[in-house]
Amino acid sequence: MIQKKKGLQIGGFIVGAAALALVVFSFSSDQATTAEELSNGQTGTIVVNSVGEVKVEPDMAYVHLGAQALADSAEKAQKQVGERMTAVRNVLSEHGIQEEDIQTARFNVYPEHQYSPNGETTNERYRAQHILRIEYREIATLGELIDAAAAAGANQIEHTQFALENPEAAEHEAMKQAIEKTRAKADVMAESVGKARGEVLQISDRAAQVHFPTQDFSGGREESADSSSASTIIEAGEVQITQSVDVVYRLQ
Known part of the structure; x- marks a missing residue:
């Protein structure tokens, strides 16, 4: 699936790759996460990526x-x-x-x-x-x-x-979950370098990915065991929505 990325700049702060410092921590999580601190001892930033997932019944x-x-x-x-x-x-x-x-x-x-x-x-x-x-x-x-x-x-x-006829509500819930995860991960990273998580400097998200369940009848239809009212059995399953977000926090 083609993903498009949207960016949000907060408070006029621009995060430049050349200005970010040198300490990188890798965590075993759903996506890569990095903590960076300026070499002159000034406050740096934390860049966190997380994924939220929601499952709902199709309509x-x-x-x-x-x-x-x-x-x-x-x-x-x-x-x-x-x-x-x-x-x-x-x-x-x-x-x-x-x-x-x-x-x-x-x-x-x-x-x-x-x-x-x-x-x-x-x-x-x-x-x-x-x-x-x-x-x-x-x-x-x-x-x-x-x-x-x-x-x-x-x-x-x-x-x-x-x-889903209108998947927007489920996509928004998945996004909220993803952002909550970034806060928790940023707290752990900040504490590991003796700092605290500060304000959000930038947020970007990627297009939600949606998995639609499919029932294949090419091998024949499964019917109810009750022959008096036999009908095709439908198992709709659940629609799965995942949303990925990247958040940049200030270290303080």
Whole structure:
């Protein structure tokens, strides 16, 4: 993931690499941390990096499903897929999914060849495929939606990725945790050189990294053991957000 770095200068103080001094302490922590003191005995700075992590339950899902068909002509294969997808779209509408939450992820029509033992083409058929990407916000009924789509003609259920519609609150909480960690680490470092942690001189953060859990159906769907109400089992898991921050403190 590409990370972008934002900087904050506090109180007009500029931290220059050439002005920082010579004592470096390494700690076994989630990121590198350094303490530096000016060679003339004046107060120096502490540079600390920490990472905060938050896990939350997802509130939406991206479902990839559709239909495929094999026929002796491209037109027949495409027609069969079209009929299936019309029925699937009706099911999506019945479940309250709006048109703006549905988009085509993939559409293909291509020939498939069968060969004799000596390598000659013996038969040519055509496969058509249409896969939709569906945004769905009712996690509790996601299994029912997938079952209904399959019953309507969706014979290719690929995977579901879970997400957060508004991840900003979780990202901010992860940032607060990271900054709290920098304070504790800076205190230890300052004490180790007979100093105390002073004011914040600079803060910068990196783009939050978010891990979205995915449930793969390519190997087949797992169904409930209760055959009277069998439905696809959905395990949403948790969305994991990590946020890294760098803080420069004054030594005093």
